[in-house]
Amino acid sequence: MPDHPQTPDSPSDGSGDEPTGSGLPPELEQMIARITGGRIDPEMARTLKDMGIDQVDPAMLQMMMGQVQAMFASTDDGPFNVALATDTARKTVSAAGDASVSEATARQVAQAAQVAELWLDEVTAFEAPGITTHAWSRAEWVEATMPTWRTLVEPVAEGVGRAVGDAMRTQMKELGDGAALPEGLLPAGMDPSALIGQMEPMMAKMSGSMFGLQVGQALGALATETVSGTEVGLPLVTDRAVVLLPANVEAFADGLGVDLDQVRLYLAVREAARVRLFSEVPWIGPQLLAAVRDYARDISIDTDRIESALTSVDTSDPTALQSALQDQLFRPEPSASQRAALGRLETYLALVEGWVDVVADRATRDHLPQAAALGEAVRRRRAIGGPAEKAFSGLVGLELRPRRLRDAANLWAALEDRHGQQGRDDAWGHPDVAPTAADLDDPLGYVDRVGTSNDSEMDAALDQLLSEGEQGPTQ
Template sequence: MADGEDRSPEDEFQELMRQLFGGQAGAIDPEQLSRLSGMGIDPAMMQQVMQHLQGAFTNAPAEGVSWDLAKRQALHIANQDGLGITTGERADLGEAFSLAALWLSEATTVPELTQPPRTLTRGGWVEATLPVWQELAEPVALSIADALTAALDQQVPEEMRAMVQGAGRLMRTVGGSLFAAQLGAVVGRLSTEVVSGGDVGLPVMPAGDAAILPQNFADFGRDLGIADDQLALYLATRELAHARLFRHAKWLRLHVMSQVTEFARGIHVDTEALEDLASRFDPSQPDELRRALESGVLLPQRSEAQTAALARLENLLALIEGWVDVVTETATTRLPDAFRITEVVRRRRAVGGPAEQALGSLVGLEVRPRRLREAAAMWRAVTDAVGMSARDALWDYPDLMPGSEDIDDPAALVARLQARARGDEAPRDEMDAALEALLDEAAADAAIDVADEARDAATGAADDEQPDDEQPDDGPAGPRPV
């Protein structure tokens, strides 16, 4: 009897798993796979799955997430059209950036960039921004990988435990790789939507780096009925304002990313949802996994801490975008269609594209500032009251930044800034009164302590001056006996 003829399909499958986890996947032959038909498994599909798994195992990174896979997937999508940047596009956008820099210098005191702006292909944008997307997505990727490892440990039958013992790290790699591939797909699709480096609000470009994607710029202006030169000038001004701000306020990038990290710290995967998906997952139908990842079904409802962190991040992004809006609006008053372009950009920022919505579901983070119009109104009020120099000075230090209460009520912020400009004492509020009361109480306590110390010191000095053989006498003084 030929070898293997007396074995059941289940035995064949277990033998395949032994070879895979034992590093012998290269020894699997098509005839062995064909005998799996008794289990209802397509041998061709199974061979492809095994090859993918073997590649993942062979190139498994130490941290369990193959970010190179994400990069390859993103670049594959970004470079599908094969289009580059023509000399004419580069020249036109270069002229737009040059004129925009002059206009912007009249609208803000934030200094110019030290390096020239760039025109990027979609693939170039992926290369430049992927490290930030990796930083955003890593907590979720590791959480999914850990959940798959736990599910493997809990659900593998007892008779197969010895076979898959030690495979936990490999399964963690598979989970991380699945997520990395999905992230790469989302970032690749996002590269077909963004028009500039600062288009998504987050500081995804290196500090002080401004760029426009000519391929997407052409799509952005299509059917708007606005001249390309006006669109280029407006978008170049906006991109330069965004890049200037992050280069000038060197603390701002870290401040934004720390808010993102604080939000991501509470991310975990819904294990029950993951197990349910795994129980009915068909490797020949990967779309189900893709839809599950993009729908956010694996991420449970946000905790209170996450909700608070997200609110702080949204306020910060609104302050940044609101300032960029106001500065761009001032700098582009010479453009006849500036108001129309502003409304188009605002609507686009409010809605977002399909890829950005998928990114929000994938990592649980929405990067659209909900309070953009309120923040812009606050910056306009500040500009009208104290001028652009005092307005821009608020970006010098984190402690000077307006807060969410200033977005709600700009009048109090304006009053403080006007008082500071006059050299007057700032208007007092309840917090000032409470602080003064605490300081007065502390000063009174300190005065009492000083008085006690002085009294103790005086008493000690008097004791030191009294002779040792002299005893206190309560009666009237008289001659001492000889």
């Protein structure tokens, strides 16, 4: 029989509850044994007790144990644990309340979407990609949009993983250079700096799990607030369907003094307009997502602050490390490339939401008595910082707010007034001719320039036709 110490995974009596005499709670013994691969050294146990870890609330210990088990059981080798993020988000919305959508409610959403599409047909040149609707619960929104969120936050997760690893290597190097360790924390004769090679895989999993928890909590909070599939201004829903979250629509309507049917219709119009835009303008969705990824890819992780968090964290609180890192991740000053990405993102978001504002107003003002009040409620919601802004500020260090929305709405309205709805929508034809940040500074100048260009092209085409008519038919 091999001679090796027993662990909770190999108890002598098969019970798994054999006492070790460490004086630590059994849950903590199991967790430490899983990490160290053996029993707890008495000196290590005394050190941990001196740190007060045996006073941790048993419920919190159980939660921490479950997280550690999930971490080691995960086969996800990506920069963050997507399965854990999804599970955390689902648990977050469940705790807030997330009833399944009834068939009657789903029919109400489908009917609202159908009416919205009819109204939009009258005010935009863009066609509907197909009247497909979803009435999603909050958990269904999490599941459906997670693939897109994954592509957006992976660059940040990679940076966090590198920074945590660098911080740990720095601390281990300092320990190896002579810094004092509590006696008994490591086996006698072991070089602290040699541990880093053994710990790196575990640290990578811990970092991925930590970021997965953070993503899950952020998206869970977002799912309890967002009223539709693409309210954040990004093409999160891949099947080009009109999506509403009935529970959140009702919460938004609460206190407005507007009939729920009108609120549902107004939000369906906004969602259907956004879906048409993403469908008929194939470049705008990828440009928005690319701008977010470009910003995230060049994000600067504050390693010094992470090192400080790692050394000062309260070890008796299993959520302390995550909370400390959540507030210590990003350097406040963006790089030049980040500022460029942020400029593109803000411009595109403003153009998208400004266009949606104008089109939704045109589609609803003759049909919904409270259309103006609902438009104002949406603007107030954005002004105080909507759900997307909160989610992105924690995950990417980025405020996802269309700051120049009013300028964009004025530009689209002026373009429509001069050239009609066809001319307004034609401006989306190619990114090279779409309005820029400079055009938002001078909307009327853009409108004049577009008109001059269109007139010149029309005159040239007319001259060509007249010339061919004078020459007569070719033989």
